[in-house]
Amino acid sequence: MSNRKREILDVAIKLFNEKGCINTSTRHIADDLGISVGNLYYYFKNKEEIIIYIYQTFMDEVSTRITLLKDDDIAFDYYEFLIDQMDFELNYRFIRLEMNNIISKYPSVKEAFQKGIQIKLKQMKNLFLHQIKYGYIKEIEDIELEFIISNSWIIITQWEIFWIINNIKDERVRREKGVLNLLYFMKPYLTTKGLENSNLLTSIKYLEKGTK
Amino acid sequence: MSNRKREILDVAIKLFNEKGCINTSTRHIADDLGISVGNLYYYFKNKEEIIIYIYQTFMDEVSTRITLLKDDDIAFDYYEFLIDQMDFELNYRFIRLEMNNIISKYPSVKEAFQKGIQIKLKQMKNLFLHQIKYGYIKEIEDIELEFIISNSWIIITQWEIFWIINNIKDERVRREKGVLNLLYFMKPYLTTKGLENSNLLTSIKYLEKGTK
Amino acid sequence: MSNRKREILDVAIKLFNEKGCINTSTRHIADDLGISVGNLYYYFKNKEEIIIYIYQTFMDEVSTRITLLKDDDIAFDYYEFLIDQMDFELNYRFIRLEMNNIISKYPSVKEAFQKGIQIKLKQMKNLFLHQIKYGYIKEIEDIELEFIISNSWIIITQWEIFWIINNIKDERVRREKGVLNLLYFMKPYLTTKGLENSNLLTSIKYLEKGTK
Amino acid sequence: MSNRKREILDVAIKLFNEKGCINTSTRHIADDLGISVGNLYYYFKNKEEIIIYIYQTFMDEVSTRITLLKDDDIAFDYYEFLIDQMDFELNYRFIRLEMNNIISKYPSVKEAFQKGIQIKLKQMKNLFLHQIKYGYIKEIEDIELEFIISNSWIIITQWEIFWIINNIKDERVRREKGVLNLLYFMKPYLTTKGLENSNLLTSIKYLEKGTK
DNA sequence: CATGAATGAGCTTTCATTCAT
DNA sequence: GATGAATGAAAGCTCATTCAT
Numbered sequence: 001m002s003n004r005k006r007e008i009l010d011v012a013i014k015l016f017n018e019k020g021c022i023n024t025s026t027r028h029i030a031d032d033l034g035i036s037v038g039n040l041y042y043y044f045k046n047k048e049e050i051i052i053y054i055y056q057t058f059m060d061e062v063s064t065r066i067t068l069l070k071d072d073d074i075a076f077d078y079y080e081f082l083i084d085q086m087d088f089e090l091n092y093r094f095i096r097l098e099m100n101n102i103i104s105k106y107p108s109v110k111e112a113f114q115k116g117i118q119i120k121l122k123q124m125k126n127l128f129l130h131q132i133k134y135g136y137i138k139e140i141e142d143i144e145l146e147f148i149i150s151n152s153w154i155i156i157t158q159w160e161i162f163w164i165i166n167n168i169k170d171e172r173v174r175r176e177k178g179v180l181n182l183l184y185f186m187k188p189y190l191t192t193k194g195l196e197n198s199n200l201l202t203s204i205k206y207l208e209k210g211t212k
Numbered sequence: 213m214s215n216r217k218r219e220i221l222d223v224a225i226k227l228f229n230e231k232g233c234i235n236t237s238t239r240h241i242a243d244d245l246g247i248s249v250g251n252l253y254y255y256f257k258n259k260e261e262i263i264i265y266i267y268q269t270f271m272d273e274v275s276t277r278i279t280l281l282k283d284d285d286i287a288f289d290y291y292e293f294l295i296d297q298m299d300f301e302l303n304y305r306f307i308r309l310e311m312n313n314i315i316s317k318y319p320s321v322k323e324a325f326q327k328g329i330q331i332k333l334k335q336m337k338n339l340f341l342h343q344i345k346y347g348y349i350k351e352i353e354d355i356e357l358e359f360i361i362s363n364s365w366i367i368i369t370q371w372e373i374f375w376i377i378n379n380i381k382d383e384r385v386r387r388e389k390g391v392l393n394l395l396y397f398m399k400p401y402l403t404t405k406g407l408e409n410s411n412l413l414t415s416i417k418y419l420e421k422g423t424k
Numbered sequence: 425m426s427n428r429k430r431e432i433l434d435v436a437i438k439l440f441n442e443k444g445c446i447n448t449s450t451r452h453i454a455d456d457l458g459i460s461v462g463n464l465y466y467y468f469k470n471k472e473e474i475i476i477y478i479y480q481t482f483m484d485e486v487s488t489r490i491t492l493l494k495d496d497d498i499a500f501d502y503y504e505f506l507i508d509q510m511d512f513e514l515n516y517r518f519i520r521l522e523m524n525n526i527i528s529k530y531p532s533v534k535e536a537f538q539k540g541i542q543i544k545l546k547q548m549k550n551l552f553l554h555q556i557k558y559g560y561i562k563e564i565e566d567i568e569l570e571f572i573i574s575n576s577w578i579i580i581t582q583w584e585i586f587w588i589i590n591n592i593k594d595e596r597v598r599r600e601k602g603v604l605n606l607l608y609f610m611k612p613y614l615t616t617k618g619l620e621n622s623n624l625l626t627s628i629k630y631l632e633k634g635t636k
Numbered sequence: 637m638s639n640r641k642r643e644i645l646d647v648a649i650k651l652f653n654e655k656g657c658i659n660t661s662t663r664h665i666a667d668d669l670g671i672s673v674g675n676l677y678y679y680f681k682n683k684e685e686i687i688i689y690i691y692q693t694f695m696d697e698v699s700t701r702i703t704l705l706k707d708d709d710i711a712f713d714y715y716e717f718l719i720d721q722m723d724f725e726l727n728y729r730f731i732r733l734e735m736n737n738i739i740s741k742y743p744s745v746k747e748a749f750q751k752g753i754q755i756k757l758k759q760m761k762n763l764f765l766h767q768i769k770y771g772y773i774k775e776i777e778d779i780e781l782e783f784i785i786s787n788s789w790i791i792i793t794q795w796e797i798f799w800i801i802n803n804i805k806d807e808r809v810r811r812e813k814g815v816l817n818l819l820y821f822m823k824p825y826l827t828t829k830g831l832e833n834s835n836l837l838t839s840i841k842y843l844e845k846g847t848k
Numbered sequence: 849c850a851t852g853a854a855t856g857a858g859c860t861t862t863c864a865t866t867c868a869t
Numbered sequence: 870g871a872t873g874a875a876t877g878a879a880a881g882c883t884c885a886t887t888c889a890t
Binding site: 662663674681682683 | 883887
Binding site for chain 4: 446522523524541571572574575582585
């Protein structure tokens with residue numbers, strides 16, 4: 001990918017996160033970069049394509065970040081995973097926050113989202129099954145597991161709007177709250193072994209100090 | 213409130229839910245009602261005010277719907293409450309789905325949202341404390357309770373986007389999935405007494421049949 | 425139709441004829457009239473609609489101009505009909521001259537054109553049949569008649585481009601040449617009775633003087 | 637002319653005929669050929685020049701195609717001439733169909749057209765005079781001949797728009813109709829000798845079968 | 849010869865809002 | 870109360886053309 005294309009995407013991501021994707025015009029992006037609109041359209045055939053490229057970048061980064069769990073008796077590292085994950089997701093906040101508006105305005109983006117979500121859900125299921133197998137997470141019936149996973153997805157992607165409305169203005173603080181949201185969500189599903197051997201509880205304690 | 217004002221709000225709500233708030237123009241609302249744009253602006257000074265009024269209507273209805281729990285030893289009626297609650301929330305879906313865009317475009321709406329969320333959270337907390345007091349829900353430390361409640365809010369308000377992206381096209385089916393999301397979310401917090409005496413488990417079973 | 429709507433159409437017709445329909449932007453029209461573009465779009469939902477309205481106006485005027493031939497033994501008045509017809513057609517020159525470009529850019533205009541042409545062809549056929557019946561025009565086989573009529577249409581609608589390229593700059597002179605094109609085209613089909621009793625030959629003579 | 641220049645013209649002609657000259661961008665031409673826009677502008681200083689070159693190519697081919705009638709007593713071969721002529725004109729349809737737009741957008745193209753038309757008219761006149769001399773076509777006064785020739789030009793160049801609007805979608809069928817337009821146009825001017833000795837009538841019969 | 853990045857003006861269209869009547 | 874004409878800014882996008890390399 002050419003440098004300029006990268007630059008456009010970077011500026012677009014920045015502005016989308018700052019002001020919202022819907023509220024950011026192609027001219028805004030061009031102006032911010034100091035190029036002409038025509039030039040922007042030389043690299044991308046329309047705004048939809050910009051969004052799709054951003055989403056692909058996002059998904060690519062997601063893939064490289066996957067904690068590949070080998071089939072070993074090892075507890076999941078909640079802290080590292082979540083801090084890392086959410087930190088990086090902040091760079092693409094607009095995707096979660098404006099998902100519905102984006103979908104209804106740019107239909108082909110919806111397809112990209114649908115593919116992306118399938119991958120995420122599979123990864124999450126594998127993670128759960130692994131932790132169940134080695135006794136870190138309690139046995140769960142399959143149908144319940146499906147809903148636990150969808151609840152995880154909802155919390156992972158939608159926590160931020162809650163803290164925005166609750167007027168937490170510091171992005172970093174928000175993110176820590178978001179991590180706590182997920183840690184507390186997971187807590188009841190852990191076995192005694194899970195609570196004793198994973199870093200879930202210590203992570204909670206560590207983050208709660210920071211939050212105060 | 214004058215009849216006309218009410219009519220405008222009703223049409224606005226209808227269109228916002230159908231096509232999205234951002235995609236619905238003031239002219240569109242006026243046309244649908246069969247009045248002039250000028251007249252619409254006689255009743256509301258701008259689009260922002262319409263949204264705020266809708267949100268107030270929404271909050272008012274929320275209040276009247278509150279299951280006022282007396283201080284009695286009685287299990288919470290999950291089924292009736294959630295079905296009723298979510299059914300009614302469908303009438304204001306756009307608020308949840310476009311929350312972020314609305315906030316960033318109409319800053320004064322944010323304040324209304326902030327007030328509204330405080331009320332909701334207080335209600336939810338009372339409910340939890342009541343059920344804990346009578347042994348239907350496990351004892352929970354205060355800080356954990358805060359996050360359980362924020363997680364509840366996130367799931368209650370944000371479940372729909374998950375099922376939309378997962379291509380569940382029937383609104384009714386989506387809503388039932390949403391109810392299941394919350395029921396499964398609550399399940400681990402219930403005591404044995406809670407599981408035996410509340411209708412949470414039977415509600416789950418009942419809804420799972422329908423969903424298939 | 426409101427005055428403003430009429431004004432917009434009039435300015436549009438003027439500019440379309442002067443600079444071409446394709447080369448005239450909606451902003452040109454608005455500027456020429458001294459109104460805002462927004463206002464123009466208040467009256468017409470898009471440029472296509474403007475064109476269709478113009479074409480309808482055109483066809484309506486065509487209808488009122490139809491020489492309704494009763495079933496009497498009377499020679500067709502070439503002069504009055506053609507001078508009148510072509511004079512008025514000058515006001516809508518762009519339709520003939522840019523037909524192909526308009527059709528390919530505004531598909532729904534094509535349908536309007538198609539309907540219009542059918543009416544025209546029917547009228548022309550009736551006229552021929554009437555003149556044949558009373559011996560002013562020679563007997564013609566049906567299939568030949570079809571092609572004579574299509575040739576008439578081609579000449580009636582497309583003569584102007586010939587005289588433009590041949591550098592006849594005066595619109596009035598061009599029109600007289602156009603009339604002569606059609607008179608000469610008709611000439612071979614007239615019977616002796618036709619030549620003696622209609623004003624075709626005298627019209628030719630009259631116009632030729634003017635042209636020189 | 638360099639090969640590359642030729643290639644550009646060929647692609648331009650192809651695209652102009654397919655999608656219209658006005659609707660074909662320089663970038664489109666370059667892409668179709670697989671060269672850069674910059675390179676295209678190395679060979680032609682602007683789009684206008686491309687059109688002029690195409691028109692010159694067109695006129696050159698016209699010249700080579702001229703049936704040079706020697707001063708012999710021989711009937712004109714309508715069929716071969718017209719099929720050949722119109723077949724080849726299909727390759728430059730856009731010139732006839734968009735003539736007016738092209739002229740008003742690219743004024744210097746107009747001059748080229750003007751020169752071209754003069755040549756054509758002269759050829760046609762020679763042809764008529766030759767056939768009159770040997771009694772195939774009736775005697776015609778000079779001024780009438782001028783108009784017959786201009787009518788021929790109009791029909792030869794403008795027939796297609798009629799059949800396009802009449803929804804004849806097959807190019808080949810359209811062309812045959814166009815040939816018939818001209819054959820029928822010529823018919824009344826032929827003498828008995830002309831009708832008996834030329835292939836005009838047989839051509840008509842032959843083509844009418846195909847058209848049905 | 850050839851590339852392809854860059855420009856800037858222009859296009860059609862939408863929309864919240866105002867205001868004279 | 871009610872109308873609806875009017876505004877002007879802004880949106881997404883296209884295109885002929887230029888120019889450094």
